[in-house]
Amino acid sequence: MRVAKPVPSVAVIFISKLQLQDEAYAESITRLKELGGQQPGFLGIESARAPDGRGITVVFYDTAESARVWGKNPEHRSAMKTGQEKWYEYYELYYANVVKGHAWSSDAGT
């Protein structure tokens, strides 16, 4: 059964297109997911990337402060810099306050 992330919470929405997917990118993502997942206030991450390089990642935090701390993490910032230099064609980044949430799954019974 699928459970919705807690509400209220903060969603950081990262919309991007990759122009290069090399080994260093894959390693960086693995490392950042591990590091970010250990951060206080982290509630969950959802990510999807299409074969053409377009992707969306949504990271949920308990508060705006937790989201802000991760945004200033040195290893995270260093990866974003490399992202601008090599990996991304473009990206958009949004901070949003989640006010309503709902989960549904086919195995939840009818």
Place this chain on the structure above:
Amino acid sequence: MRVAKPVPSVAVIFISKLQLQDEAYAESITRLKELGGQQPGFLGIESARAPDGRGITVVFYDTAESARVWGKNPEHRSAMKTGQEKWYEYYELYYANVVKGHAWSSDAGT
């Protein structure tokens, strides 16, 4: 150059996994994008789906009321019903108030 969606705005975040991608699904998505894109208050849509069926769509609106109107659109609701019956393994749906936004693109100069 990439331009960020207006802030403040409302983001509807739809996280899903498809268990079936048939022709009717593709037709439904095309139709809903056309219909939803004409709705007052619609600001933009971003969507990415991975080959394994996991996908994220973020739709931006000017106000919570515009988002609510689309949520109650009969054709949209009918498609969501079919989605539960056939297409989706699970989904999560969030309404969030966007408080900060930023766009970056590699062609914007340095």
